[in-house]
Amino acid sequence: MRSRTAAPALTEPTAEGPATRLSVHASSGKRLGAAHPRQEGPADLRLVPPALAAWATAAVMLHAPPARVLGTVIASLASAAVLLALRNRRAGTGRARLSGALVLLCVAAAACSAGLHGADLRRGPVPELAREYAAVTAEVEITSDPRLTRPRTGGSRPARTTVLIEADVRRVERAGRAGRGAAVATRAPVLMMVDARPARGGAPDGRARPTEERSPWLGLLPSTRLRIEARLAPARAGGDRFAAVLRVKGRDGPETVGEPSGPQRLAGRLRAGLRAATDGLSTDARALLPGLVVGDTARVTPELEEAFRGTDLTHTLAVSGANFTLLLALLLGPPGLAQYAERRGLAARLGIPLRTTALLGGVISLGFVVVCRPDPSVLRAAACGSVALLALATGRRRSLIPALATAVLLLVLYDPWLARTYGFLLSVLATGALLTLAPRWSVGLRRRGVPPRLAEALAAAGAAQAVCAPVVVVLSARVSLVAVPCNLLAEFALAPATVLGFLALATALPAIPLAKALAWCASWPVEWIAQIARTGAALPGAGVDWPGSWAGAALLGALTPVVLLAGRRLLGHPWWCAICALLLVLLVVRPPQLTRVITGWPPPGWRLVMCDVGQGDAMVLAAGEDTGVVVDAGPDPALVDRCLRSLGITRVPLVVLTHFFFLVFKSVS
Template identity: 80%
Template sequence: MRSPTDSADSGRTHTGNPAPADSAAPARPAVHAASGKRLGASHPRQEGPTDLRLVPPALAAWATAAVMLHAPPGLVAGTVITTLLLAGFLLTPRNRRAGPGPAGPRPAGPEPAGPGHAGPEPAGPGHARALSRVSGAAVLLCVAAAAGSAALHGADLRRGPVPELAREYASVTAEVELTADPRLSRPRAGGSHVVPTAVLIEADVRRVETARDGAEVATRAPVLMIVDARSARPVTRDDGQERARGPEGKPSWLGLLPSTRLRVEARLVPASAGGDRFAAVLRVRGADGPETVGEPSAPQRLAGRLRAGLRAATDGLSADARALLPGLVVGDTSRVTPELEEAFRETDLTHTLAVSGANFTILLALLLGPPGLAQYAERRGLASRLGLSLRTTALLGGALSLAFVVVCRPDPSVLRAAACGSVALLALATGRRRSLIPALATAVLLLVLHDPWLARSFGFLLSVLATGALLTLAPRWSAGLRRRGVPPRLAEALAAAGAAQAVCAPVVVVLSERVSLVAVPCNLLAEFALAPATVLGFLALATALPALPVAKVLAWCASWPAEWIARIARTGAALPGAGIDWPGGWAGAALLGALTPVALPIGRRLLRHPWWCGACALLLVLLVVQPPPLTRAITGWPPPGWRMVMCDVGQGDAMVLAAGEGTGVVVDAGPEPAPVDRCLRSLGVTRIPLVVLTHFHADHVGGLPGVLRGRSVGGIATTGLEEPADQARFVRRLAADSHLPVTRAVAGERRRTGDLSWEVVWPPPATGQAVGARPVPEAEGPNDASVAMLVRTAGLRLLLLGDMEPPAQRALARSPAATRLADVDVLKVAHHGSAYQDPGLVSRLAPRLALISAGRDNSYGHPAPSTVAALRDAGAAVLRTDRGGAIAVLGGEDGGGGLRVARH
């Protein structure tokens, strides 16, 4: 059933002559001339060339804003005055007057329509000159506006007392207004410890009072508040989920809403240099919780209740669904684990974790109908089925846009999503491609003028590039695929994913120094689940407040597609060839950008030859999957007969001891999950009888989730000194989640699995117990409590020292096991080859081969030159991961103690 408006709209062509909407007959010549295309069917998208007039002003404003944010005031003023004068000169009546064309002045009145008259006759050169002057003036005016806006925003970083107080590291009492949701920083390994998490809050300082003179000054300066998470940790329930309120009913730092006003005591410190959008950093003493002096606005309170309702509706779901659904719907990623975030980054699915134009497009498609039908009068969306006119539908879409911005927070990323989604609104409502590029240019121009900091945002750049690719490249690629027999729906999906990846890949390289080979298939597979997960998630959001049980049912239904997306990300990231390293920075981006136009014509030619296409697809699959037999035949890795591999995990330790086909004992896990997981996958290890964690420093246990991922593990053995305590809790929590026993390794313990055996030679069963003739000194820290192992395999003896330091090394040299340690074949050098070594132990060991695990260009100076020299003086060959990657130790051909090595 068509509405009257739809019926009237469907019976017009671009010449104003009536024609049936579904007619397949050839269009009139006037339509062909107006469209500039050879297509013969009457079609709403049959239009003239793309209108690019707004593109130069938008690009000029973008570039100007990026440059002028930190420009001196004199340069900004000169730029504004100069561009305004030039624009005024171009717009003077004399310069605007167009000269007559070759055919003389055109009479006023409408042009006749008919065969041979597609529209007005071409204007003369005078008219073209006038248009060029107007276009130039528009560019200059946009440059002036962008320079002025950028200067005003940049001035916020310099004016007022806050920047000066920050340079003095002053203690202040400040009244601040929150401008974004609080968030937790991601934990990361920093040497032996994990850098503690903190609550990060963007805010504006409205009043500041110094402790020195007590004077209170009104101001407005953007700052980044940092609250120590240990003193600001939210109260948790038994299931580990965060609660919005802390002790005595006070809101926790993480439960605060934007527009809330706080009074805080803090120290001001300078913000990092180089384009930072904050005037200072406010380090808050947050032990007593936030002191609220102004409640959030009513829209923010409503948005906060809706977001909290969605979190409550997802509480009972699996970990992945509980983390992803709030991110898919409203951009709430507070529950996304670092490991899951890394998987999404490896597969270029990060855009699904943040609010983007895709979220808004899905909602608009539900309202207006699927994109494939939006170009026709029968749109089949909810609005059409309810009999709403196009004008009413447009108003409803505008209201939906406003609600989307309020619920998802009006910060720059959400505004960018709403603007890019508005481009999709225009596409769905009109089905006209010609108007989409001007709409995108308008969105870019308005957003950059509203918030010039977007001009320096990589997220904004990626959004614009992806949207532009979907509007320009994707339709052409989709048409080409359909001409070659690809089904229409699959052709659209392939073209959209391929176009976005081709355009955005050079920018992604700048950030990650890596090109994903699984991005297109992963995005294609995730696309099928994204729409149902988003729609069901929004329905759960809408029903959470009035009917939480209904919202829980909807969230449970949405959890299935959400888990599918998470499974795609994890599977894609786990593939050995998921990505290839690429030079970083803008040089690497330029190289990839130059190669892409060369590769695209080759791809077009390949499409004409199905056999070549199949061969290339098979080659790509083999490159990504990297079957172990094929990989070993081509690369020689892993080498046959390997007995021990020191993985390249950066600044940390991770070793694998061969214990049979597909089986290995893992000693330490490195600082991050991804490197050790890749190492184990390259070795084909799927069964791990035991994981030995020599001590609890982060660079040895932080990668434990990567060891456990997708493998059968028998148990975990650790040292008895559970320090640092937070890392020991981390290990025990992972073990409990995986139902793994945790045992304590002590000196004298002997174990065997297959033809691999080992003896624990350190630490002793109890601190202070006598070893040999002398008591063992108290451990000075976790390093001296490291588990040390003497390993026997294939006739070789390997000594793994963990991070033992000289006191423990000297005690080990006096222990009963010392007689068995002389003349070992391989020594895993303690503490990444630091200078803190006992020369007596090195002399007693006299290893043939010394292995050092260290990160490239690490800030600790590991390994120390003195340690390397001492090992070589003792007759050892020294190999290190920071200069050659992973190292494999191989036994002799006959198992008689021969020693060989291989590098990856």
């Protein structure tokens, strides 16, 4: 039944308190929350403590001894039983005890799950054979898409390209006569490292093909079973989720003993169809569009990946809740209206009932995970969306914070290894910031005269950056000063690029010409995003070096509220805001004339500069205005490139190499 009487009165957030809102709604004579979900009162945070407790327990117990895991489970269950018994005796004060018992039960469940997953790394014959570096013949089942390593070059020889494949060992036997007939059934997670040296021959025109197109190992799909001959080696202690490492000589290609499952074959055909639809596009578009849609980053070059990392746009290449939200928006309409009786979207226009729509959304969630692969951000997005759909189907239209907490709890119980991944942590932090901080900041900006759409975009980008920056600095040892403006500029292109990309994915199998046309349309916003990343990363002051440790993260986390408080006070003083904005622009752009006056670098009339490029040498000889001759460059192109930019060199007519380094020199000309 469609209701249109109560929604218009509360379409904009107000400063009134809960009592005022309740009295206003009582006078309307309608049930609380019938047309406006925000009338249900404050956010329900009861599931947040159990989710956090389970998360922390899973992270700690994965490598804990069995005795400690068992003791934690018994102690938690006993304490929960005591709290529940006390609650039954004193019903008046039982809510806090019930919450405490729920937390303890979640701790016990997380400890049990983490203990069982951790035991997989220690039981069976695989760990023992790995300690002996034994040669084995094994039957493995692939659990992830193969990917290429991108090692940094050092020394006089090029580093060997390797294909990495995550798999489960199902049967293993020691190679050689002594081991024949002694195959043992097991289940142990391993990391396969396959030598991806090219097979003999090349392209029809005589040119060598790229490794990505030559190696047959890169075309394998998850759930495929292989028979391999390899040598086992121990995995890194204390951090990996693998029982061992399998080093495979892959010159003859994989020996398949079991075909992939039907859903995986369909997902592989869809992903291959999307790649085929993008083959005729520009280099950036054909690399980025599969990454935006299904997380396929095989074609993204190291240079482009570095630009995205420098501008904190790497989240656009990892399939996340934004992609899933766009899919649901096509089905349900705008996310804010999905909880109203006056919902929109394709389902409402086709007359599909609400519960059938939720069921259809669940099917989309499952397909989303299969096609995009179960990465941490994909699992979190799908689980959170599924819980929200369940709430929508049962009529419990609440805040998405309980849905996020439920998703975190279910995921860390299902796969405790997610509790130790940075991707999962960043995904949850960003989502939590969008649900808690961003709405308040958006309201504050609108009160100060900022247009609503711009206020929402600013609030979303600023909240996600403020919360995720302390974790990002641990990974990159750098704080980006251009992340917020680059994300704002890219935000306008993400939605059309993703929607058109999904349409190209859906039409690639039945109508490849239509898919190519849709991919060409999507290439325009995709190239816009790539240009933003390259331009932002190329600015001299795009980032500030920061201690890349948890101490540095804590320092940044302590400074962030101070900066936010100062910024809030500055919003009331337009002139001070303009001055601070100008100083920030000068800090990021760093005009050479101003930089030379302040720092004295580069010195006037310089002739020769030795650049710090780590292990190696690099010299720059002045050869005219904005021109320099480079002698050696070191193994890392980013370091010598930074030196050239600090000198104002924009043209390199000659590069002299006195040592035989296998390197890629990124020219600034």
